[in-house]
Amino acid sequence: MKQSSPSLGQFIDRLGNRLIWRLASRSRTVETKVPLVSFTFDDVPDTALTNGAAILEKHGVRGTFYIAGGVAGQVEPDRTLISPSGCQELEGRGHEIGCHTFAHRSVRSYGGALSPDLDRNRQFLEKAGVSRAPTNFAFPYNAAWPLARKTLKARYATCRGAGEAINRGHVDPWMLKSVEIRQPEKHARELTRWIDDVVADSGWLIFFTHDIADRPTPYGCRPDTFDRLVEHAVRTGCQVVTVAEAVGRLGWGGVR
Numbered sequence: 380m381k382q383s384s385p386s387l388g389q390f391i392d393r394l395g396n397r398l399i400w401r402l403a404s405r406s407r408t409v410e411t412k413v414p415l416v417s418f419t420f421d422d423v424p425d426t427a428l429t430n431g432a433a434i435l436e437k438h439g440v441r442g443t444f445y446i447a448g449g450v451a452g453q454v455e456p457d458r459t460l461i462s463p464s465g466c467q468e469l470e471g472r473g474h475e476i477g478c479h480t481f482a483h484r485s486v487r488s489y490g491g492a493l494s495p496d497l498d499r500n501r502q503f504l505e506k507a508g509v510s511r512a513p514t515n516f517a518f519p520y521n522a523a524w525p526l527a528r529k530t531l532k533a534r535y536a537t538c539r540g541a542g543e544a545i546n547r548g549h550v551d552p553w554m555l556k557s558v559e560i561r562q563p564e565k566h567a568r569e570l571t572r573w574i575d576d577v578v579a580d581s582g583w584l585i586f587f588t589h590d591i592a593d594r595p596t597p598y599g600c601r602p603d604t605f606d607r608l609v610e611h612a613v614r615t616g617c618q619v620v621t622v623a624e625a626v627g628r629l630g631w632g633g634v635r
Contacts, residue, residue, distance in 0.1 A: 406549075406551065406552065407549070407550055407551075407552050407629070407631055408548065408549050408550070408629075409546050409547055409548060409550055409582050409583050409629060410629065410630075411581050411582070411583065411628065411629065412581060413581065413616070413617070413618050414574075414577040414578050414581045414582065414584070414615075414616070414617045414618070415577075415581075415582070415583040415584065415617065415618050415620055415625050415628065415629075416574065416577065416583075416584045416585075416586070416612045416617040416618070416619050416620070417442070417443060417583070417584070417585045417586065417619070417620055417621060417622050417625055418431075418435060418440075418442040418443075418586050418588075418608075418609065418619065419442060419443040419444070419445060419477070419517065419539065419557070419585060419586065419587045419588075419622065420442060420443070420444045420445065420587070420588060420589065421445050421479060421517055421519075421587055421588075421589055422445075422447060422450065422460060422479065422483065422589055423444045423445065423446055423447075423460065423461040423465075423466075423479075423589075424458040424459065424460055424461065424589055424590040424592075424596075424599070425458075425459050425460065425461050425462070425465060426458070426590045426591050426592040426599075427444060427461065427588075427589065427590060427591055428444075428461055428465050428468065428469060430591035430592065430602045430605070431588075431591040431605060432444075432469060432472060432474055434591070434602060434605055434606045434609055435474075435609060435619075436472065436473075437606075438609050438610060438613050438619070439613075440609065440613065440619035440620070441472075441473045441474045441475065441619075441620075441621050441624075442474055442475070442621060443474070443475040443476075443477050443515065443621045443622040443623070444461075444466075444469050444474055444475065444476055444477065445477040445478065445479035445515075445516070445517035445539075446461070446466055446476055446477070446478065446479055446500070446503075446504065446513075447479040447480055447481060447482070447483035447500065447519065448463075448481045448499070448500045448503030448504065448507075449480075449481045449482045449483055449499075449500075449503075450483050451463055451466070451503070451507075457594075457596050458589075458590050458592070458596055463503070463506070463507035463508070464507070464508075466504060466507045466508070466509055467507050467508035467509055470508075470509050470510065470511065474621070475515070475621035475622060475623050475624075476504060476509050476511070476513055477513045477514075477515040477516060477517060477622065478497060478500055478501070478513040478515070478516045478517075478535070479500075479516070479517050479519060480493075480496055480497065480500060480519055481496045481497070481499040481500035481503060482496055483519050484496075484519060485518075485519055485520055485522040485524070486518060486519070486522065486523065486524045486527040486531075487522065487524040487526075487527070489527070493527055493530050494530055497530075497534060500513075501513065513535070514535060514536050514623055514626075515535055515536055515537045515538075515539070515622045515623060515626070516531055516534070516535040516537070516538045516539070517538070517539040517540075517587070518538060518539070518540050521540045521541035522540075523538070523540055523554060528553060531553055532553055535553070536552065536623070536626050536631060537552045537553065537555055537622060537626060537631075538552070538553040538554060538555065539555045539557055539585060539587070539622070540554055540555065540556065540557065541556065541557055541559060541587070542556030542557065543556070543557075543558055543559070544556040544558075545558075545573070545576060545577050545580075545582040545583065545584045546582055546583040546584070546585065547580070547581075547582035547583075548582075552626075552631060555583075555585060556585070557585035557586065557587045558570065558573050558584065558585070558586050558587070559586075559587055559588065559598075560586050560587070560588035560599070560600050560604075560605070560608065561588065561597060561598050561599070561600070562595060562596075562597045562598070562599070562600070564595075564600060564601060564604060567600040567601075567604045567605075567608075568604050568607060570586070570608055571607070571608060571611045573586075574608070574611050574612050574615060574617060575615070577617065578615045578616065578617065583625055583629070584617075585622070586608070588600060588605070591605050
């Protein structure tokens with residue numbers, strides 16, 4: 380979920396993103412004749428399971444759910460976060476579980492304490508019954524940080540930010556770009572244009588969102604809108620895959 384108001388910290392985080400996008404080496408290539416689309420969820424409200432996962436499964440595909448164990452089960456005014464048993468259920472239904480830190484803080488804020496936090500999230504998932512350790516990561520608040528890259532690269536095949544772009548050509552696997560599914564609903568419904576774009580010029584389109592609810596937060600959408608996006612991707616010939624599946628299809632198995 381995004382932070383609510385601009386701040387000096389947000390400005391620094393945005394600057395960190397720009398530095399990485401400009402200066403980091405693009406060490407892998409997105410080479411695919413078939414357009415790839417991934418649907419991902421951050422924080423993972425419980426409706427991402429009850430509605431989001433169910434819609435993906437209806438179309439015979441799966442998604443990637445980035446879990447932050449420290450907020451699991453948390454009840455907020457407009458949403459409830461997924462429970463530990465929900466994490467296990469997602470994996471059991473064939474979805475990928477990714478890491479979103481444990482405490483759900485900007486990676487810049489951890490300093491030298493990022494590794495213990497990532498360990499804690501892995502331990503949370505193990506205790507919840509998730510059998511596979513996460514191999515992919517999403518930045519809380521989509522805020523990367525140059526000094527955290529060494530730690531993240533040692534643990535994860537990819538890291539996902541925002542960027543509102545399709546991944547094509549030479550890319551940085553630890554700063555993948557994605558497109559947000561958010562309010563207003565009219566905006567969310569018009570995101571089929573991104574699918575048409577990746578169909579016309581193959582690459583890897585990653586969507587991210589939060590809740591899938593009849594009354595969504597500003598960072599989610601309605602079930603019918605999400606269903607429309609998934610259906611459009613499948614119908615137009617995209618391969619809808621988890622992030623881990625895309626890594627495999629692109630031949631990035633030794634990405635680290």
